[in-house]
Amino acid sequence: MAGTLSDVTDSNFQAEVLEADGPVLVDFWAPWCGPCRVVAPVLEEIAAERPELKIVKLNVDENQQTAANFEVLSIPTMILFKNGAAAKKIIGAYPKRKLEAELEPALA
Numbered sequence: 457m458a459g460t461l462s463d464v465t466d467s468n469f470q471a472e473v474l475e476a477d478g479p480v481l482v483d484f485w486a487p488w489c490g491p492c493r494v495v496a497p498v499l500e501e502i503a504a505e506r507p508e509l510k511i512v513k514l515n516v517d518e519n520q521q522t523a524a525n526f527e528v529l530s531i532p533t534m535i536l537f538k539n540g541a542a543a544k545k546i547i548g549a550y551p552k553r554k555l556e557a558e559l560e561p562a563l564a
Contacts, residue, residue, distance in 0.1 A: 460500050464512045466519045472512060474540040479563055480510045484526075484533040486517045491549035492532045498552045499534075509563065536562050 464472045464482065473480045483499055485492035496513075503511040516523040516531055526535055526542060536544040536559060544562035546555065 461496075461503060461511050461513050464514050464519075464522075466521045469514070469519075469522045473537050476510060476537070478508055478510060479543070480512060480537045481559070482535050482537065483511065483513045484516050484523055484528045484531050484535070485513055486515060486531055488517075489531050495532045495534075495549045495555075498550075498555060501552060502556065509559075538562070 461483070462472075473482055481499070481502075483492075483495065485496070499511050499513075503509070514522060516528060526545075528535075530547060532547075532549055534546045534555075535542050536546075544559065546558050550558065
């Protein structure tokens with residue numbers, strides 16, 4: 457999936473997400489997942505509009521350890537991390553306004 461969001465893996469998840477300075481939204485996805493492809497442009501839009509929020513993607517097929525650690529059982533799942541801890545989990549493909557509404561309280 458081409459785009460502006462960077463990929464994280466099992467090996468760099470700690471440094472890129474858990475040790476990040478600001479909030480990080482991780483999109484757990486897979487190339488075969490239709491709803492994941494629907495969410496991708498929405499996340500790219502949000503990333504472009506909110507420089508204070510880092511958004512990254514983690515391919516669950518290639519990085520099963522991290523997905524298992526955070527109990528990602530269905531995709532797309534997005535988890536917002538703040539200060540190295542999961543602050544909000546969103547499961548499913550949401551339109552932009554609903555996704556932003558879900559994230560807003562956790563980002564405030």
